[in-house]
Amino acid sequence: MELLNDALNYVSRLSLFEIIVTFWYFFFVDSLRYIVINGFGLIKYFIEQYSQKGQKVLARQKLFMERPLVSVLVPGKNEGKNLYKLARSLKKQTYKNLELIVVDDGSDDETPTIARHLLKRGLINNFFRNEQRGGKASAANLALRFCKGKYVVHLDADTLARNDALEKMLIHFYLDENIAAVGGDVRVNNLQASVCASLQSLEYIKTITTARSIASAFGMLRIISGAFGAFRTDALNRVKGWDVGPGLDGDITIRFRKIGYKVVHEPNAICYTNVPVKFTKLAKQRFRWDRSLVRFRLRRHRDLLNIFNRNFSFLNFITILENVVFNFAMNLKWWMYFFYIVVFHTDSLHIILLVNYVLYLISNVLQYIYALFILGNTIKKEELQISLLLLLMPLYSTFLMRPVRTYAHMMELIHKVSYFDAWNPWKVSQKQLYAKKNTQKNMMFGQKRES
Amino acid sequence: MEFYLSKQSVTPKELNTAKLYSFEDECDVTNADIIYIDASNLALANKYLRSIRQQSSPAVYLTPIIFICSPLQNLAPAMNLADGLLLTDKLDPYNIQQIRNQFMACKTRIKELVKPEAEDIQIAFKILRYLYIHQQNIEPVRTITSQYGYRYPILEPFFDSQDHSLLNTLEFLESHNLLLSKAIENSYQCNSCESAFLNFQETCSHCQSSNLKMNELIHHFYCAYVDNKDAFLQENGEMVCPKCEKTLKHIGADYDKPSIVYHCNDCHHDFQDAQITTTCYNCHSKSVPDDLVHRKVKSFELSALSKQAAVYGLENMLQAVVKEVFNAIDFNTFDRFVHIESARIHRYQVSNSCLFKIEISDLESLYLELGEKAKGFFIELTQLIKIRLRSSDLVSASNESTIVGLLIETPEQNSKIVMGRMLNDVEQLLKSSVNFHVPISSKLQPITKSIDANELMELLL
Numbered sequence: 001m002e003l004l005n006d007a008l009n010y011v012s013r014l015s016l017f018e019i020i021v022t023f024w025y026f027f028f029v030d031s032l033r034y035i036v037i038n039g040f041g042l043i044k045y046f047i048e049q050y051s052q053k054g055q056k057v058l059a060r061q062k063l064f065m066e067r068p069l070v071s072v073l074v075p076g077k078n079e080g081k082n083l084y085k086l087a088r089s090l091k092k093q094t095y096k097n098l099e100l101i102v103v104d105d106g107s108d109d110e111t112p113t114i115a116r117h118l119l120k121r122g123l124i125n126n127f128f129r130n131e132q133r134g135g136k137a138s139a140a141n142l143a144l145r146f147c148k149g150k151y152v153v154h155l156d157a158d159t160l161a162r163n164d165a166l167e168k169m170l171i172h173f174y175l176d177e178n179i180a181a182v183g184g185d186v187r188v189n190n191l192q193a194s195v196c197a198s199l200q201s202l203e204y205i206k207t208i209t210t211a212r213s214i215a216s217a218f219g220m221l222r223i224i225s226g227a228f229g230a231f232r233t234d235a236l237n238r239v240k241g242w243d244v245g246p247g248l249d250g251d252i253t254i255r256f257r258k259i260g261y262k263v264v265h266e267p268n269a270i271c272y273t274n275v276p277v278k279f280t281k282l283a284k285q286r287f288r289w290d291r292s293l294v295r296f297r298l299r300r301h302r303d304l305l306n307i308f309n310r311n312f313s314f315l316n317f318i319t320i321l322e323n324v325v326f327n328f329a330m331n332l333k334w335w336m337y338f339f340y341i342v343v344f345h346t347d348s349l350h351i352i353l354l355v356n357y358v359l360y361l362i363s364n365v366l367q368y369i370y371a372l373f374i375l376g377n378t379i380k381k382e383e384l385q386i387s388l389l390l391l392l393m394p395l396y397s398t399f400l401m402r403p404v405r406t407y408a409h410m411m412e413l414i415h416k417v418s419y420f421d422a423w424n425p426w427k428v429s430q431k432q433l434y435a436k437k438n439t440q441k442n443m444m445f446g447q448k449r450e451s
Numbered sequence: 452m453e454f455y456l457s458k459q460s461v462t463p464k465e466l467n468t469a470k471l472y473s474f475e476d477e478c479d480v481t482n483a484d485i486i487y488i489d490a491s492n493l494a495l496a497n498k499y500l501r502s503i504r505q506q507s508s509p510a511v512y513l514t515p516i517i518f519i520c521s522p523l524q525n526l527a528p529a530m531n532l533a534d535g536l537l538l539t540d541k542l543d544p545y546n547i548q549q550i551r552n553q554f555m556a557c558k559t560r561i562k563e564l565v566k567p568e569a570e571d572i573q574i575a576f577k578i579l580r581y582l583y584i585h586q587q588n589i590e591p592v593r594t595i596t597s598q599y600g601y602r603y604p605i606l607e608p609f610f611d612s613q614d615h616s617l618l619n620t621l622e623f624l625e626s627h628n629l630l631l632s633k634a635i636e637n638s639y640q641c642n643s644c645e646s647a648f649l650n651f652q653e654t655c656s657h658c659q660s661s662n663l664k665m666n667e668l669i670h671h672f673y674c675a676y677v678d679n680k681d682a683f684l685q686e687n688g689e690m691v692c693p694k695c696e697k698t699l700k701h702i703g704a705d706y707d708k709p710s711i712v713y714h715c716n717d718c719h720h721d722f723q724d725a726q727i728t729t730t731c732y733n734c735h736s737k738s739v740p741d742d743l744v745h746r747k748v749k750s751f752e753l754s755a756l757s758k759q760a761a762v763y764g765l766e767n768m769l770q771a772v773v774k775e776v777f778n779a780i781d782f783n784t785f786d787r788f789v790h791i792e793s794a795r796i797h798r799y800q801v802s803n804s805c806l807f808k809i810e811i812s813d814l815e816s817l818y819l820e821l822g823e824k825a826k827g828f829f830i831e832l833t834q835l836i837k838i839r840l841r842s843s844d845l846v847s848a849s850n851e852s853t854i855v856g857l858l859i860e861t862p863e864q865n866s867k868i869v870m871g872r873m874l875n876d877v878e879q880l881l882k883s884s885v886n887f888h889v890p891i892s893s894k895l896q897p898i899t900k901s902i903d904a905n906e907l908m909e910l911l912l
Binding site: 116119126127128129130131132134135137138141142145146240241242243244248427428431432 | 668674676677678693703704722724
């Protein structure tokens with residue numbers, strides 16, 4: 001209480017200008033991005049929802065009139081234990097014309113036996129196995145090569161889709177024929193397993209449900225989750241499937257956007273997935289995920305930031321810029337801010353940190369309220385029960401997520417660590433790593449590509 | 452005495468001691484030492500071979516038979532049919548003497564048989580005796596001339612037709628531990644006609660069509676593109692990735708072949724695990740391997756028990772011994788005596804007689820354990836029983852494992868004492884002779900006026 005009184009006294013002594021200078025990072029970065037811009041985005045989202053209401057009814061009718069075959073692709077390694085549950089959950093989908101294709105990417109457990117058994121029982125429509133692991137992208141591309149559906153749903157084996165999830169996603173293809181991909185809303189299944197899992201549940205609601213719905217409303221969605229996304233098969237074939245990851249889901253989304261397709265997020269197409277229950281595992285997962293900003297936005301798709309590019313698109317430019325500014329540059333700036341207050345406000349450091357905590361708590365509560373508007377009646381009781389953990393969210397974001405993100409960005413920038421990740425087999429990673437060098441060398445010596 | 456059967460009217464000079472019969476002649480080959488058959492016409496020779504093997508007299512069907520073949524003829528069909536095969540250009544005294552020496556032991560063994568002059572009706576018994584006399588092991592011969600894909604040619608002349616009887620007979624002998632089998636290989640046969648001639652082929656798991664195309668998959672490491680090899684192949688034989696247009700140079704470095712995918716040209720289904728379907732060449736029925744008849748192709752050899760069974764018969768060694776030791780009556784006569792005794796007791800109502808039964812279970816294990824000592828064991832066993840009986844008592848064997856007796860003028864109490872002593876003796880003998888427990892059951896049935904003879908026998912057995 002004493003600390004709180006000190007904090008109030010400290011703030012009351014400051015002029016408005018001083019308050020803004022001291023807490024500039026919150027006011028000019030985070031509150032601007034997540035409260036103000038998201039607030040406008042939320043309004044846009046609801047206007048859009050309202051205006052599309054009638055069209056969605058018609059689109060649903062069209063979908064069920066046409067009843068196109070939808071291929072559900074499930075690539076993965078050692079996922080046999082999840083397959084039965086997955087297949088059963090797909091049988092309960094309101095949209096029924098599905099073919100389930102499982103690709104076993106070099107599993108070394110019982111997966112092939114389980115999958116073949118399910119294939120015999122008719123719970124799986126097709127099963128392919130690569131004896132040697134080739135990586136997730138190649139497994140997904142194998143499934144894509146042999147699927148027969150007009151649309152493709154890419155699903156992780158450990159996710160369970162709500163009964164109406166596929167229908168909700170597919171409707172979008174009948175709303176706008178330029179839509180190539182629809183992202184599903186990934187939520188946490190094991191949110192009661194640990195505090196770590198609960199915090200991730202709150203985070204998913206904030207960064208997936210809210211952020212992607214709003215980004216979608218602005219036409220700035222930059223990722224269709226690999227765990228649950230629907231695609232037009234012809235669009236996938238046009239880009240010849242997924243490229244090597246990690247971060248292949250974000251990459252393919254940008255590639256769609258580059259060739260003029262629209263991508264949208266559907267918060268009501270819900271699937272539940274299991275998240276790490278320990279902070280160490282979570283840190284490792286995020287270290288892998290966060291590197292993709294550097295690998296794909298700053299390296300592979302940096303051409304989108306080139307305003308002189310022949311195919312320049314302002315929306316794509318803004319999409320990447322927003323990501324780079326707020327998630328990369330401002331993240332680095334935060335560390336500068338942190339060192340600034342440590343060095344110049346040493347005496348009142350604890351009070352500044354406390355005020356920051358309160359400010360970020362307010363921000364998180366506001367974002368949670370935004371999320372509740374979007375979630376509507378799809379929110380589960382368990383998800384509401386953990387809302388008290390919002391108190392921990394500023395600490396979770398600041399002391400776990402931010403250091404991991406920064407470390408991931410730096411390591412990828414300096415050492416290209418994503419190319420050494422065991423997530424891909426080395427035979428695949430090394431091609432990514434050395435191909436560019438070789439191409440440059442070949443060009444230097446005037447060698448032909450084929451020589 | 453040797454015989455030479457031929458359509459020719461002359462005997463080869465090397466066989467001039469053999470008695471010549473033309474194929475058209477009626478001939479009696481009983482007690483022949485060796486029968487030579489001119490096999491220049493194999494069909495005719497085979498016919499005569501069959502007619503000899505299908506005789507019921509052991510003195511005939513057990514006789515060694517040698518085919519005399521021309522070196523110019525196809526010998527393959529003649530192999531293994533008869534007991535031996537001699538080529539006309541090898542018909543010298545040395546080879547003939549070799550054959551005589553070889554089959555001399557057969558003749559001795561034929562003479563050892565109990566009542567060799569009797570008629571053997573049961574085909575399993577004939578086979579057993581033949582194998583014992585010739586000390587033959589039976590090896591399966593792979594062939595396309597049998598629908599099972601293999602034959603036991605040496606035994607075929609015992610049967611009229613090539614049906615399942617031969618295999619059934621061997622199975623019967625094996626199940627009675629008279630032959631020991633060794634699995635040579637597995638045979639999968641049509642579940643409709645049991646033909647082993649099946650065409651195994653990969654078929655579509657959707658439409659069962661065998662019109663499939665097998666495609667090798669290529670995975671390009673650089674861009675993760677996966678497609679059939681055809682999609683990468685250029686006209687000049689190079690492989691270029693359709694996605695990133697890079698040339699694929701080295702397998703393992705640029706690309707790999709993760710798997711194979713079948714494409715059905717009929718229903719256009721793509722799949723990895725082709726369904727294996729079999730089509731029978733004989734009856735054209737289609738099946739899947741799981742539904743096929745699975746048979747083990749076996750070779751057979753004589754068991755330790757075979758000699759006893761071949762000499763004494765399949766089921767009557769104990770009976771034979773009982774008869775020999777007790778000079779016992781057969782079971783029908785015994786039954787008749789029981790009727791008479793029952794009627795006598797019923798009429799005079801002064802006598803007390805009892806029936807007893809001793810049954811030895813698991814006789815097969817006993818035979819296996821004792822082998823050639825089985826006969827000696829049974830003699831000892833029956834003698835132990837004999838010393839507990841009076842000369843006025845009657846004994847018979849109702850089947851191969853059961854001894855029955857009639858204790859005349861012996862009250863139930865005394866009969867129990869006799870019975871107890873007999874059982875004790877038998878158990879002591881078993882304990883000292885075999886290393887495992889042989890279950891023995893016994894029963895005592897007093898002959899009373901209230902029970903008629905048929906009922907008595909039923910109660911006893």
